[in-house]
Amino acid sequence: MLTEVRSQIKVTMLSIKYAIMRELLNKVTFISNIIFMILNNASFLIQWLVLYSIKDNFGGYTFKQVILLWGMAAITYGFSHFFFKNAYHLSDTINTGRLDTFLVQPKSVYLQAITSDVTVSAIGDILYGYIMIFVTGFTIEKFLLFTFFGILGGISLTAFIIILGSLSFWFSRTDIIVDTGESLAVNFATYPDGIFKGIVKWILYIALPVGIVNYIPISIISKFNIKLLLLCSIYCILIVLLSIFIFKKGLKRYSSTNLMNARV
Amino acid sequence: MSNIIEIKKISKIFKIKEKEKGLIGSLKSIIKPKYKIKKAVNNLSLTVEKGEIIAFIGPNGAGKSTTIKMLTGILCPTKGEAVVAGINPAKQRKKLAYKIGTVFGQKEQLWTHLTPYDNFKFFGAIYDLKNYEIEKRIKELNDTLELEEFINTPVRNLSLGQRIRCEIAASLIHKPEILFLDEPTIGLDPVVKENIRVLIKRMNKEFGTTIFLTSHDVGDIEKLCKRVVIINDGKVVLDDSMENLKYHYLNNKIIEVKMKEKVNLSDEDGITILKDKGYNLKLSIDVAKKSVADVIKLLNTDKIIDINISNEPLENIISNIYKGNKK
Known part of the structure; x- marks a missing residue:
């Protein structure tokens, strides 16, 4: 079992290494993608600066907390897109029969299908997240919690996207559902949860990986709470297990295709 | 000789959505979808002996690829059972993967930006080979499949013939007992086709690999296979030696x-x-x-x-x- 896990991690890391090697073929694009992503994220802070010059509290968040929230959203999104880019293309992978390649290999189809590519600009998101820690006042504790929740959130967001993408086993094209789910999760993650009320708040904490992935971690970083930390961890485990269950259930319905395609 | 593949009354049924033509047809299919049952493979039984080179042929839509996909664990049969190298592909896909190699002429497995050498290293890791084992195997494959000239050239810069040779080499990295070749010579010129055929024969002879080949190219079948299985509408319509086929049908x-x-x-x-x-x-x-x-x-x-x-x-x-x- 342990050997199998080690071997799976080795293959996953090799996939990521080779994907980075491909991206490094064009160094200018590689670096500019990262820098422009940092600038893109930074541009949104201007609107918050203007808003906080009028009022010093939005939805219970100070300006520093909003910056941290942005940082958390960026690192979560960045981690997910860097390590699991293909999770966002799962619908296409299923519909074009590209799972065939992974099914004839002695490794986890679930992991192979989501880890064989990287988004370079996501490095910009991760760096941006860490810059926000320095902007809001660096402490070791904050750094470690931020990293922990960034990874946890990235995994939870990926699992959520896999669940939506796996629907393609039943309903052919679900890429629009995946795009919508991703947009909702990312957009809501950058606003203080205090501004949302009623059903919207319920949706953010139950249906979308926003409340437990972004809002609660920010509150834990501000005031440590072990119970909430455990809640976030359990949520992550449950959503990953659910995504594996749905993917495996769907895989039994996989019908492949004879479309011509290439691994690029 | 012992059987390496045993297919027992295997069937694969697909439920395909049917749509009337035009926009109205598309709208109707949303409100009241109609489905057609397609028996891609119908009660097919077959055995293949160890070390055989078998041609598994048929017209487009006959069920060749579906059968291969069931034998390699890509698809689960609707009915029946297959045993490949002593393993049920539907139940033990990962275990089977160590014993089989696949080359789909229409689907690329290699990373196009990497060299064949890096690709082989990757595939070696997939099959849990140690570094020294991978190096040894690359050397063997290099000698047999004559890859020296382009082993360090990115796959995207290779000709189609060179690429197919690399695809075959990658599928052999773990010394599989059976190699499934689905139209390996598709799109190749006659000289390259001939080279690939020579290599396939050499692999069968040197490594004792069982070859399960589908192809629309009669040259592939005639020059490589001693046994021909023809399927149509998901059923075996002829299973005979190449010699008998020529004798009885000529x-x-x-x-x-x-x-x-x-x-x-x-x-x-x-x-x-x-x-x-x-x-x-x-x-x-x-x-x-x-x-x-x-x-x-x-x-x-x-x-x-x-x-x-x-x-x-x-x-x-x-x-x-x-x-x-x-x-």
Whole structure:
């Protein structure tokens, strides 16, 4: 079992290494993608600066907390897109029969299908997240919690996207559902949860990986709470297990295709 | 010899959504979808012996790829069971993967930006080979498949023929017992096709690999396989040796003749005129009804300048079997 896990991690890391090697073929694009992503994220802070010059509290968040929230959203999104880019293309992978390649290999189809590519600009998101820690006042504790929740959130967001993408086993094209789910999760993650009320708040904490992935971690970083930390961890485990269950259930319905395609 | 593949009454049924034409048809299909049941593979049984090179052929949509996909664990059968190298592909996909190799001519497995060498290292890791084992195997494959010239060139810069050689090499990195080749020579020029055939034969001889081949190229089948299985509509319609196939189905001879004078010959029982250009004739003779000697007598031997008698091309024989014209 342990050997199998080690071997799976080795293959996953090799996939990521080779994907980075491909991206490094064009160094200018590689670096500019990262820098422009940092600038893109930074541009949104201007609107918050203007808003906080009028009022010093939005939805219970100070300006520093909003910056941290942005940082958390960026690192979560960045981690997910860097390590699991293909999770966002799962619908296409299923519909074009590209799972065939992974099914004839002695490794986890679930992991192979989501880890064989990287988004370079996501490095910009991760760096941006860490810059926000320095902007809001660096402490070791904050750094470690931020990293922990960034990874946890990235995994939870990926699992959520896999669940939506796996629907393609039943309903052919679900890429629009995946795009919508991703947009909702990312957009809501950058606003203080205090501004949302009623059903919207319920949706953010139950249906979308926003409340437990972004809002609660920010509150834990501000005031440590072990119970909430455990809640976030359990949520992550449950959503990953659910995504594996749905993917495996769907895989039994996989019908492949004879479309011509290439691994690029 | 022992059987390495045993297929027992295997079936695969697909439920395909049907749609009437046009936008209205699309809207109707949303409100009231209609489905068609397609039996891609229908109660198919087959055994393959260890070390065999078998041609598994049939027209488009016959169920060849579906069968291969069930044998490699990509698809689960709706009914029946297959045992490949002692393993049920539907139940133990990962375990089976160590024993089989696959090359899908229409689907690329290699990373195109990497060199074949890096690709082989990656595939070696997938099959849990140690670094020294991978290096040793790359050397062996390099010698057998002659990859030296381009082993360090990115795959995207290789010709199609070189790429297919690398695909085959990658699928052999873990020394599989069975190699499934699904149209490996598709799109290749005749010289490269011939090279690939030589390599496949060499692999079978040197490594004892069982080859399960599907191809629309009669040359592949004729030059590589001793046994031919033809399927149509998901069922086996012929399972015979290449020798028997040629012997039993070669009822027709083709006569091409160049005459001194114009000959007036018409279609009659046993003779079909394929081409008539006055002095040059091309005839198809059904030897069960008319002997070749009788036809030559009809033509008048004194007036023949040149004559060529040949067997009907294998392509035609297979095509006739596909159409169900012959049994």
